[in-house]
Amino acid sequence: MEFIGEVAAWFGDPAHWAGRDGIPVRLLEHVELSGAALLAGLLIAVPIGLVIGHTGRGALVAISIANIGRALPSVGVLGMVLPLTLRAGWGLGLVPTLIALTVLAIPPVVSNLHTGLREVDRDLVEAGRGMGMSGPQLLWRVELPIALPVALAGVRTAAVQVIATATIGAILSTGGLGRYIIDGIAAQNQPKMVAGALLVMLLALASEGLFAGLQRLARPPGLRASDARVPAASAA
Amino acid sequence: MRQFRMLAVGATLLAVVITACTSGDGSPSSQPSPSSEPLPTVIVGSANFTESAVVGEIYAQALEAAGFTVERHLYFGTRETSQPALESGQLTLMPEYIGALAVALGGEASSDAQATHDTLQALLDAKDLTAFNFTPGADSDGFAVRSETADQYDLATLSDVAEVADQLTWGLPPECSERPLCGPGLLEVYGIDISAVPVENLNACSAAMAEALDAGAIDVARVCTTQPQIAQFNFVLLADDQGLNPAQNMVPVVTSALAEAGGATLADTLNAVSATLTTDALTVLQLEVDVNLQDLEAVAHQWLVDQGLL
Numbered sequence: 001m002e003f004i005g006e007v008a009a010w011f012g013d014p015a016h017w018a019g020r021d022g023i024p025v026r027l028l029e030h031v032e033l034s035g036a037a038l039l040a041g042l043l044i045a046v047p048i049g050l051v052i053g054h055t056g057r058g059a060l061v062a063i064s065i066a067n068i069g070r071a072l073p074s075v076g077v078l079g080m081v082l083p084l085t086l087r088a089g090w091g092l093g094l095v096p097t098l099i100a101l102t103v104l105a106i107p108p109v110v111s112n113l114h115t116g117l118r119e120v121d122r123d124l125v126e127a128g129r130g131m132g133m134s135g136p137q138l139l140w141r142v143e144l145p146i147a148l149p150v151a152l153a154g155v156r157t158a159a160v161q162v163i164a165t166a167t168i169g170a171i172l173s174t175g176g177l178g179r180y181i182i183d184g185i186a187a188q189n190q191p192k193m194v195a196g197a198l199l200v201m202l203l204a205l206a207s208e209g210l211f212a213g214l215q216r217l218a219r220p221p222g223l224r225a226s227d228a229r230v231p232a233a234s235a236a
Numbered sequence: 237m238r239q240f241r242m243l244a245v246g247a248t249l250l251a252v253v254i255t256a257c258t259s260g261d262g263s264p265s266s267q268p269s270p271s272s273e274p275l276p277t278v279i280v281g282s283a284n285f286t287e288s289a290v291v292g293e294i295y296a297q298a299l300e301a302a303g304f305t306v307e308r309h310l311y312f313g314t315r316e317t318s319q320p321a322l323e324s325g326q327l328t329l330m331p332e333y334i335g336a337l338a339v340a341l342g343g344e345a346s347s348d349a350q351a352t353h354d355t356l357q358a359l360l361d362a363k364d365l366t367a368f369n370f371t372p373g374a375d376s377d378g379f380a381v382r383s384e385t386a387d388q389y390d391l392a393t394l395s396d397v398a399e400v401a402d403q404l405t406w407g408l409p410p411e412c413s414e415r416p417l418c419g420p421g422l423l424e425v426y427g428i429d430i431s432a433v434p435v436e437n438l439n440a441c442s443a444a445m446a447e448a449l450d451a452g453a454i455d456v457a458r459v460c461t462t463q464p465q466i467a468q469f470n471f472v473l474l475a476d477d478q479g480l481n482p483a484q485n486m487v488p489v490v491t492s493a494l495a496e497a498g499g500a501t502l503a504d505t506l507n508a509v510s511a512t513l514t515t516d517a518l519t520v521l522q523l524e525v526d527v528n529l530q531d532l533e534a535v536a537h538q539w540l541v542d543q544g545l546l
Contacts, residue, residue, distance in 0.1 A: 082444060086451035092436055170410075172444060173436040179410075183437070186411035 006191040029175035034163045037098050041105025041158060049110045053117025054139045066110040069103040074165050077103055093172030104165055105158040112154025116147030148218040156211035163204045276497040277305040281312040281327035287375060287462060290521045291331040293536035294509055295488055301546055302505040315340055323363050328494040334370050335482035347479030366495040367487045368506045371513035376484035378461040379474045385455055386472040393477040398426045402433050407454035409440040417481060425480045461515055464523035512543045
């Protein structure tokens with residue numbers, strides 16, 4: 001009980017809400033770092049997922065390679081790329097952390113996008129083809145809208161993993177909420193460490209909420225049981 | 237390949253045995269009087285890290301060459317396990333650090349190595365342990381810069397770097413601001429305010445710290461003074477000229493029973509070895525084992541040969 005009070009006192013201290021090491025700055029850094037890594041992961045994973053999901057070819061190879069990202073410990077990636085990025089003059093912790101997080105973000109996006117696209121009812125695809133749609137048209141107008149909720153579930157998983165793992169950047173002097181955890185451990189300041197962990201947890205939950213909402217919005221109107229409207233997007 | 241390695245190991249062992257046999261009667265150093273009893277067995281331990289193990293092995297090989305029988309328990313563990321083992325006689329020789337051991341036994345350590353050694357010996361007396369001469373080299377907390385930076389600003393000591401502290405980026409561990417011998421000590425003794433200089437947070441003595449210094453992401457790094465990367469990257473270690481850090485010279489601590497039975501031969505052998513172990517020597521020995529991945533026994537053997545002790 002006493003310890004909970006210490007953590008609460010840590011949050012209550014105005015000094016922890018201001019300046020370079022204040023909660024608003026660290027929170028923003030964490031969101032920026034996670035957001036950038038997630039974006040980079042999407043830029044790589046989405047084209048791969050679209051191609052293997054649409055064509056059904058190369059899935060085993062692509063997903064196997066992407067899954068290496070799941071198997072590699074992020075701290076290991078950090079250690080592996082640090083000497084290279086230092087040689088390249090890209091500063092200390094930011095680029096290695098971004099790379100480690102990007103590697104982590106790719107696998108769930110690739111595999112969920114692939115699964116979502118493959119699970120689209122073949123009758124719908126055939127109907128589209130019968131209407132004279134080209135491959136890309138089929139992908140954009142039939143397959144992707146139906147696969148979107150499953151694909152977004154992958155992004156949601158990736159986002160939570162990235163937000164939680166972005167803390168390791170603090171080992172290499174990167175900002176973000178990991179600073180509170182790493183600095184708290186180093187100085188044996190447990191309230192600070194726990195406060196950092198709580199903030200990361202809250203951010204991860206917020207991201208869960210955001211993506212759950214997006215997933216609900218992304219369900220194609222035509223597939224909603226309660227909604228019989230014809231999808232407006234298919235009119236073009 | 238495996239056969240070759242077996243051969244190499246065999247050859248090394250043979251070489252050690254032959255050296256041990258031959259120098260037993262031909263060494264110029266002081267000898268036990270012919271009438272004395274056979275030399276006692278020495279049980280050599282070491283802490284669970286490379287520096288302690290390689291120094292333990294060097295003492296072990298030197299003692300074998302002087303005619304002692306040696307039993308090895310290198311990488312025995314942390315001080316929490318090795319110290320009770322030494323006090324109970326399960327180990328009879330441990331390479332130790334004067335400041336750290338003095339503090340662990342409830343004493344105080346200063347930057348004065350001789351004073352710290354005296355303090356340590358007084359504490360060891362109560363436990364029937366004896367510390368022989370300490371090494372000139374010390375594994376303490378320190379700061380290093382690239383050699384170009386040292387040339388550019390003419391840096392040799394921490395007092396020198398204090399003059400240009402705010403023009404350099406410092407690599408410091410996150411706990412530095414709270415450790416009396418890091419942030420507060422730098423401010424009090426050298427007037428370096430770590431909250432007023434550019435800082436990157438990295439673990440002290442880590443390989444990442446050394447890599448960052450070498451690549452120029454930081455200019456001053458918190459290091460351990462015998463960290464192998466100092467030799468690997470040719471860093472310049474800044475002297476602690478105002479004596480901020482307690483002395484951490486190495487010292488062989490033995491049971492008083494062994495010290496008595498080993499007599500002058502033991503003392504002379506250990507002191508001769510210790511005299512060669514400078515800070516540079518400790519750094520290079522670790523470089524050979526940890527970075528160049530050389531065999532620990534071979535590195536120890538080569539060191540003794542190079543120093544003319546084998």
